[in-house]
Amino acid sequence: MTVSLPRRLVLGGVLATLPGLAWGREMLRFDGLYKKYGVRGMEFSDRVRQLAGTPVDITGYMAPPLKAESNFFVLSSEPLSICPFCESDADWPVDIVVIYLRHVAPLTSAGARVTVSGRLDTGSWSDPDTGFVSLLRLMDAAYALA
Amino acid sequence: MSLRVVLTVGMLAAASAATQAQTIYPLNRADILTGAKFDFKVEFPGAPAEADAKVTIAGRDPAAFFGKPGTFVRNEDGQDYSSYVIRDVSIPTAGAVAVEAGAAKVSWDVYATPAPRKAKNVILFIGDGLSIAHRTAARILSKGIAEGKYGGELEIDDMPAMALISTAGSDSIVTDSANSMSAYTSGHKSCVNALGVYCARNKNTLDHPKVETLGELTKRRLGMAVGVVTNTEIEDATPAGMVSHTRRRSDYNDIVEMFYKVKPDVIMGGGSVNWLAKSTPGSRRTDERDYIKMFEADGYTFAGTSTEMLAAGKAGARKLLGLFNTGNVDGALDRMFLKKGTVGRFPDQPDLTDQVRVSLDILSKSDKGFMLMVESGRIDKYSHSLDAERAIYDTIMLDNAVKVAKQFAAKDNDTLIIVVGDHAHPVSVIGVYDDERPGQTPREKLGVYADAKAPNYSKPNADGYPDSVDVSRRIALNFGTFPDNCFNAKPYLDGENVPAVAGATANTFVANEKNCTRPGSVRMTGNIPFDGNTETHSGDDVLLTAMGPGSDMFHGHMPNVRVFKVIATALGLGE
Structure with missing residues (x-):
């Protein structure tokens, strides 16, 4: 599947054209991340396994961030009805993707639908600063309003 | 940093009069079952000398009353209070028990349960x-x-x-x-x-x-x-x-x-993600313990589906751990009729009856x-x-x-x-939403008093469920509190309603715009505090x-x- 180049790209909070972003890069969808959601664990889809380590795009909603300015935010398939960073007993949905931007940026698009481009990283990993555990990440990422 | 001192009478010099106690746990007027365990705790303001933090229970030293030594912790957890604690105590006989700590007094009602046992x-x-x-x-x-x-x-x-x-x-x-x-x-x-x-x-x-x-x-x-x-x-x-x-x-x-x-x-329930070892994809644990395996090792049969649960019952299991969803088990309407929620991922979840x-x-x-x-x-x-x-x-x-x-x-x-x-x-049955009434919006569709005719759901099935909630005269079970949301008085056939979503800044919530495009939808201004995202208790x-x-x-x-x-x-x- 291909995707057209988003009109406005935000890199490190600055509107920019990404040299790395081009026609034809792989588009991931939230409903294609896992092939199994069993009570004893989840399994990545074959597509996620194949694309691990390569640049991909995915569209979702930017969750309200931990800090107003960060290189880190959570992407969810639907707008969040909870604010897990605000409430201690609110849980993230199971199928989130954690986004690590290339640079620290003001996360002004919280709540909005965004398309993110970055290198797909898979497997359980704890953020050294926040302790946030994620299964899927986009590294060196940039995003634009979708 | 807290100072932990095992209480021994006279260990610290008495420097001032008995200290006013801040709080005694269990609280005043607590009903306490004879023999039931609890932790006894008194919190004193500041950092009094131990000898000034005097406590009596029924006129006796607590350690003597409970037959167990207490611990005095000055500036507990580095905070501006000190505590006296005896954990895992119980009281064997019924009656009123007076507890005094400085000028503070509480009374407990300790009750027994007279024989014979009524229920097995x-x-x-x-x-x-x-x-x-x-x-x-x-x-x-x-x-x-x-x-x-x-x-x-x-x-x-x-x-x-x-x-x-x-x-x-x-x-x-x-x-x-x-x-x-x-x-x-x-x-x-x-x-x-x-x-x-x-x-x-x-x-x-x-x-x-x-x-x-x-x-x-x-x-x-x-x-x-x-x-x-x-x-x-x-x-x-x-x-x-x-x-x-x-x-x-x-x-x-x-x-x-x-x-x-x-x-x-x-x-039995949902929420399996907190039972899986951290390295298992989807786990929410922070350690490598696999509690499902640990329970299995202790003789429990594990069931991940309704079929497995029923089989375990038939096979004569004596201990059963059933976890049927990573989150909540889907409700009756989704499991049996609409097939929404997580039914696609978990098609074999049990009904509460089974x-x-x-x-x-x-x-x-x-x-x-x-x-x-x-x-x-x-x-x-x-x-x-x-x-x-x-x-x-x-x-x-x-x-x-x-x-x-x-x-x-x-x-x-x-x-x-x-x-x-x-x-x-804060729920009430206030009438019916009647599609025969003119207009599009909930206020036009709502029939109250004499216009609240009996709803026209189909005859319920053997389990008491009408086969559809999408009928032309629906019950109006309304909610007294809500966040900003869009509402059209129709059932949510595509999955559980999400009335409000997180706003752009922390602790704010806005109407879920998806609902605002439903026919006849109106914007409802929330009536709860701004950091609330759902109806309240x-x-x-x-x-x-x-x-x-x-x-x-x-x-x-x-x-x-x-x-x-x-x-x-x-x-x-x-x-």
């Missing part, structure tokens, strides 16, 4: 958030109504004993499911978010003064079998209340460990009786999301589950059955119905902690 078994059904209007709506949908008369009685209504239960906590007049369940399972009132503890000033949520729960007491005192059965995450407040001690109900990983410590014979059947098969093998807690937990969750139809269908499911229990109890008449909400929601009393030995103790108005006292008395749990 107790089944405690919790309709989470179950309010009067949920019952009325469930009765209309599942029994029908004509000329003002119902086509039949709900199982939860058709019980001889009844009481009005008030639910306030020690901190507020509107409580949550943790504190309210804790009142039922420990007999002590505590505060919002707390399970099996008093809310002291400890920083660590697991250090607050504990009170023993029904899950622990019935096992320890009488060797009874214990079952904890729900359709929510098993770590959620209501099921957790059977075994847990934490100031913070969201300590899910710790709560799983508490289940492991108590080891109820039957454990969970109760299998639980009774297993627990009734205990010759010492059993204590079974069954929760229909999404009545509450669907009310929070302003999803009336889903809340009503799960009330009907509760009714069906109670029917199974009543059939079981009819055999020997030695089982006390209790059905109760844990707190109320209310402080109304809830109804309790009961039957079986001991149920005659329920009558009139009773505070929620008295439900514990009735259970304890029916079982003879005291010394």
Whole structure:
């Protein structure tokens, strides 16, 4: 599947054209991340396994961030009805993707639908600063309003 | 940094007069069952010398009274108070007990449970958030109504004993499911978010003064079998209340460990992600313990689906761990009719009725009786999301589950059955939304008073469910509190309603725009505090119905902690 180049790209909070972003890069969808959601664990889809380590795009909603300015935010398939960073007993949905931007940026698009481009990283990993555990990440990422 | 000193009289010089005590736990007017364990704690302001932090119980030194040494901790957790604690104590004889600490005085009412034991078994059904209007709506949908008369009685209504239960906590007049369940399972009132503890000033949520729960007491005192059965995450407040001690109900990983410590014979619900080792994709644990494997190693049969659960029952399992979803088990409307929610991912989740059947098969093998807690937990969750139809269908499911229990109890008449909400929601049946009325918006469609004709749901199936909620004259079960949201008075056929979504900045919520495009939708300005994202609980009393030995103790108005006292008395749990 291909995707057209988003009109406005935000890199490190600055509107920019990404040299790395081009026609034809792989588009991931939230409903294609896992092939199994069993009570004893989840399994990545074959597509996620194949694309691990390569640049991909995915569209979702930017969750309200931990800090107003960060290189880190959570992407969810639907707008969040909870604010897990605000409430201690609110849980993230199971199928989130954690986004690590290339640079620290003001996360002004919280709540909005965004398309993110970055290198797909898979497997359980704890953020050294926040302790946030994620299964899927986009590294060196940039995003634009979708 | 705190200074830990084992209390020995005269160890520190008395420098000033006796210090004013700040708080004594258990709190004033606590009802305490003889022989039930609790942590005794007194918090003094500041950092008094130990000798000035004088405490007496019934005029005696606490260590002598309880037969156990206490610990004095100055500036506990580095805070501006000091504490005197004796953990895991109990009082063997009934009567009023006066506690004095400086100028502060509290009195406890210690009660015994006279022989003979009245009930062999107790089944405690919790309709989470179950309010009067949920019952009325469930009765209309599942029994029908004509000329003002119902086509039949709900199982939860058709019980001889009844009481009005008030639910306030020690901190507020509107409580949550943790504190309210804790009142039922420990007999002590505590505060919002707390399970099996008093809310002291400890920083660590697991250090607050504990009170023993029904899950622990019935096992320890009488060797009874214990079952904890729900359709929510098993770590959620209501099921957790059977075994847990934490100031913070969201300590899910710790709560799983508490289940492991108590080891109820039957454990069923959702929320498997906190049972998986951290390295398993999807796990929410922070350690490598696989609690499913640990329970299996301890002789439990594990069931991940309804089929496996039924098979385990047939095969004669004596201990069962059933986890049927990574999150909450889907509600009746989604599982049986709409196939939405997570039904696609988890197509073989059990109905609460089958969970109760299998639980009774297993627990009734205990010759010492059993204590079974069954929760229909999404009545509450669907009310929070302003999803009336889903809340009503799960009330009907509760009714069906109670029917199974009543059939079981009819055999020997030695089982006390209790059905109760844990707190109320601000819900009311205000009329019907009638598509025959002119206009498009909810106010135009709403028929009130004489225009509130009986809804036209189809005749319910054998389980009491109409086969569709999408009819032209629908019940208007409305909610008194809500966030900013869009509303068109039609059922949510594509999945549970999401009324509001997180806003761009922390702690703000805005209407879910998806709902704003539904035909006839109107924008409702929220009437709750701005950091709220769902409908809220209310402080109304809830109804309790009961039957079986001991149920005659329920009558009139009773505070929620008295439900514990009735259970304890029916079982003879005291010394």
